[in-house]
Amino acid sequence: MxxxxxxxxxxxxxxxxxxxxxxEWLKDLRDNRAHLFLLGFMLLASLAVIDFRxxxxxxxxxVAMGAMLFLMASxxxxxxxxxxxxxxxxxxxxxxxxxxxxxxxxxxLDGFTDAPSLLxxxxxxxxxxxxxxxxxxxxxxxxxxxxxxxxxxxxLKQILVTVGGSIILMQLIEVIWGPNEIPVTRPESLSGxxxxxxxxxxxxxxxxxxxRLLAVVLGLAIYAAxxxxxxxxxxxxxxxxxxESREMVEIQGYRxxxxxxGVFVAGSALAGLGGVMWGMYKELLTPHMGDEMMISVxxxxxxxxxxxxxxxxxxxxxxxxxxxxxxxxxxxxxxxATVGLMVGVLMWRPQGLIPVIKI
Amino acid sequence: xxxxxxxxxxxxxxxLTALLLIIVTCLVLGPFLFDGIRAFTTLAMICVFIMVVAxxxxxxxxxxxxxxxxxxxxxxxxxxxxxxxxxxxxxxxxIGVGLVGALVVSFLLSLLLGLLSLRVKAIxxxxxxxxxxxxxxxxxxxxxxxxxxxDGMRVRVPRELGPAFRPFEEPLPGIDLPTLLKGLLTQPxxxxxxxxxxxxxxxxxxxxxxxxxxxxxxxxxxxxxLRLVNSPFGRVLQAIRENEFRAxxxxxxxxxxxxxxxxxxxxxxxxAGAAFALINRYVNPENTLNFELMVFILLMCVIxxxxxxxxxxxxxxxxxxxxxxxxDLLGWVGQYTAGIPLVENLLGEDHWxxxxxxxxxxxxxxxxxxxxxxxxxxxxxxxxxxxxPPSGPDAEPVAQV
Numbered sequence: 016m017x018x019x020x021x022x023x024x025x026x027x028x029x030x031x032x033x034x035x036x037x038x039e040w041l042k043d044l045r046d047n048r049a050h051l052f053l054l055g056f057m058l059l060a061s062l063a064v065i066d067f068r069x070x071x072x073x074x075x076x077x078v079a080m081g082a083m084l085f086l087m088a089s090x091x092x093x094x095x096x097x098x099x100x101x102x103x104x105x106x107x108x109x110x111x112x113x114x115x116x117x118x119x120x121x122x123x124l125d126g127f128t129d130a131p132s133l134l135x136x137x138x139x140x141x142x143x144x145x146x147x148x149x150x151x152x153x154x155x156x157x158x159x160x161x162x163x164x165x166x167x168x169x170x171l172k173q174i175l176v177t178v179g180g181s182i183i184l185m186q187l188i189e190v191i192w193g194p195n196e197i198p199v200t201r202p203e204s205l206s207g208x209x210x211x212x213x214x215x216x217x218x219x220x221x222x223x224x225x226x227r228l229l230a231v232v233l234g235l236a237i238y239a240a241x242x243x244x245x246x247x248x249x250x251x252x253x254x255x256x257x258x259e260s261r262e263m264v265e266i267q268g269y270r271x272x273x274x275x276x277g278v279f280v281a282g283s284a285l286a287g288l289g290g291v292m293w294g295m296y297k298e299l300l301t302p303h304m305g306d307e308m309m310i311s312v313x314x315x316x317x318x319x320x321x322x323x324x325x326x327x328x329x330x331x332x333x334x335x336x337x338x339x340x341x342x343x344x345x346x347x348x349x350x351x352a353t354v355g356l357m358v359g360v361l362m363w364r365p366q367g368l369i370p371v372i373k374i
Numbered sequence: 375x376x377x378x379x380x381x382x383x384x385x386x387x388x389x390l391t392a393l394l395l396i397i398v399t400c401l402v403l404g405p406f407l408f409d410g411i412r413a414f415t416t417l418a419m420i421c422v423f424i425m426v427v428a429x430x431x432x433x434x435x436x437x438x439x440x441x442x443x444x445x446x447x448x449x450x451x452x453x454x455x456x457x458x459x460x461x462x463x464x465x466x467x468x469i470g471v472g473l474v475g476a477l478v479v480s481f482l483l484s485l486l487l488g489l490l491s492l493r494v495k496a497i498x499x500x501x502x503x504x505x506x507x508x509x510x511x512x513x514x515x516x517x518x519x520x521x522x523x524x525d526g527m528r529v530r531v532p533r534e535l536g537p538a539f540r541p542f543e544e545p546l547p548g549i550d551l552p553t554l555l556k557g558l559l560t561q562p563x564x565x566x567x568x569x570x571x572x573x574x575x576x577x578x579x580x581x582x583x584x585x586x587x588x589x590x591x592x593x594x595x596x597x598x599x600l601r602l603v604n605s606p607f608g609r610v611l612q613a614i615r616e617n618e619f620r621a622x623x624x625x626x627x628x629x630x631x632x633x634x635x636x637x638x639x640x641x642x643x644x645x646a647g648a649a650f651a652l653i654n655r656y657v658n659p660e661n662t663l664n665f666e667l668m669v670f671i672l673l674m675c676v677i678x679x680x681x682x683x684x685x686x687x688x689x690x691x692x693x694x695x696x697x698x699x700x701x702d703l704l705g706w707v708g709q710y711t712a713g714i715p716l717v718e719n720l721l722g723e724d725h726w727x728x729x730x731x732x733x734x735x736x737x738x739x740x741x742x743x744x745x746x747x748x749x750x751x752x753x754x755x756x757x758x759x760x761x762x763p764p765s766g767p768d769a770e771p772v773a774q775v
Binding site for chain 1: 434438440490497498500501502504505506508509512513516517665669672673676725727728730731732734735738739742
């Protein structure tokens with residue numbers, strides 16, 4: 016146990032910690048950066064219970080799941096933040112992306128997925144990801160125009176029509192792809208696991224699934240890209256301003272609806288991307304897979320604070336991690352723990368971890 | 375008398391009154407008018423869902439609280455009775471214990487959810503209940519040694535409520551309404567033969583006893599809720615729906631009212647769930663707790679008409695009829711479209727829900743008041759056309775034609 020505590024990465028140790036007493040520093044962390052506090056707390060608490068090597072594998076898997084969840088949830092949180100539209104059909108876009116991407120992988124370019132070389136596999140994977148994003152994005156565009164636009168500003172009707180829209184989309188998926196589950200084999204170069212050589216200290220001998228590593232890398236890349244767009248570009252400024260005050264942006268002469276349409280389409284495309292990633296991870300596509308993910312997505316966006324992209328990222332990490340940790344200790348309680356986490360956080364911070372908007 | 379029973383809230387539309395009378399007659403005389411087990415199940419489900427949807431309407435239509443945890447309470451009732459009978463044997467005592475236990479659990483859970491809604495605002499409530507209901511569903515599925523998991527549980531009802539119990543020796547006369555109507559339409563000259571064909575012998579058994587218990591329960595719950603929404607309490611709920619800040623400014627503790635509504639709806643759903651377990655005699659996550667079922671309840675409520683309790687009757691009848699018989703219709707249409715690639719699939723028997731979804735979205739846009747609301751609007755217009763509306767502050771709004 017002692018070597019583990021020394022090697023433990025303090026995820027958020029700053030230089031201030033030396034100047035102030037640790038208790039004060041912790042309190043400051045808890046009050047001002049609740050997301051980091053909770054993340055650190057969860058990592059440490061689980062480390063105390065679970066053996067270090069298992070913990071490392073679980074953590075990486077949890078971050079991978081978090082990355083996929085982030086892809087699926089980011090669109091929904093931005094749509095809500097920007098236009099206060101609650102899109103309960105978001106899950107259908109996840110399924111749609113998974114099926115579109117799965118079609119490319121399993122039927123159109125299946126010849127490329129069997130080859131052991133990564134480059135050949137990429138010939139199938141990249142089009143699959145792009146096609147999933149494209150299909151989800153285009154359907155998102157149509158969906159926004161037809162279903163959501165007439166009910167701006169009326170939450171009750173939004174909930175109703177998006178639930179109805181989600182039924183229609185799910186049924187259309189069943190009409191097009193059939194009601195049966197479709198197996199999707201993971202491309203050859205991503206299917207195996209990756210062994211850390213024995214001689215390395217501490218982490219030697221652990222087994223990491225390649226696909227999860229890819230999910231982590233892709234998730235982090237998209238998060239970085241999104242932060243760049245939101246923080247550094249003109250569109251990002253408009254989005255952030257729109258989240259804070261829609262009217263103000265409109266008064267400045269920007270066509271907020273066009274911006275919102277763009278965000279909605281991008282969000283749907285990201286959901287599709289997340290869906291195909293999730294489908295490849297599960298290796299099985301069902302029309303209801305998006306609905307099942309919706310619960311985690313909802314927990315993520317509530318945890319993070321509706322409308323906040325950073326909160327969404329940390330919320331996704333927390334949900335992914337707690338799923339894996341609790342799933343390891345007692346698999347039956349994983350879903351309950353996820354919801355328990357949400358209820359607990361809501362009791363503590365009703366606005367979510369990183370609130371942006373006042374509801 | 376009628377005024378007291380209906381709490382002064384009449385259907386206020388002649389077609390609606392006729393529709394309701396037909397539905398209620400069919401439900402009350404149900405086992406004597408429809409032959410066969412499928413019709414019996416359909417009738418029983420309509421009764422169960424009238425209770426569930428009326429309670430949901432109390433939240434959604436009268437207070438604008440969107441909850442996705444209604445099936446959770448329905449499931450608590452169903453599983454409470456099923457588990458009590460499993461543990462204590464098939465006695466009425468077990469049913470009582472199960473029901474009371476389920477009501478207590480529902481009360482505590484809904485109180486908790488209501489208290490949560492003190493801290494979070496309306497839109498959060500929908501999301502929170504969705505998540506909580508999902509956690510409950512997964513818990514029930516996972517704890518299979520108590521709940522039977524995905525396989526569910528058979529409910530052994532007491533003998534008096536089962537098919538083996540015969541209160542009357544002689545079979546009772548029954549008239550099969552579908553056969554009669556079909557005969558009248560196709561061969562009206564052959565009246566005697568049609569009449570003879572549609573007669574059937576109704577063997578009144580314990581399941582019919584349970585059915586009539588259910589009918590009485592549904593009627594009681596419905597009239598109680600009708601009384602409730604037309605009481606001062608109900609007026610406050612509608613005030614909260616229209617403008618929460620204003621209701622609060624008038625001195626009503628809106629939070630208490632909202633919590634009370636959530637609890638009340640949960641208790642009624644639990645009661646309906648218990649009745650469902652007894653009439654269906656089989657409980658599993660799919661028929662009590664599924665998210666799809668929750669969406670169905672939402673559809674029934676909205677299509678029937680939010681904010682009108684009569685909408686619960688109309689909505690659940692329409693929806694359950696569609697669920698059971700629309701497939702037949704689509705199958706009938708399907709035999710003409712077989713062979714056309716995509717259309718064949720679109721009109722397949724399995725995709726009745728697709729068409730219901732389209733209908734639902736269209737009705738939210740064009741008939742947001744639902745069937746009942748729309749019928750009332752139409753008859754109001756008709757009345758206004760016939761007699762010029764009185765002027766003054768009490769005048770009802772003149773609908774534009």
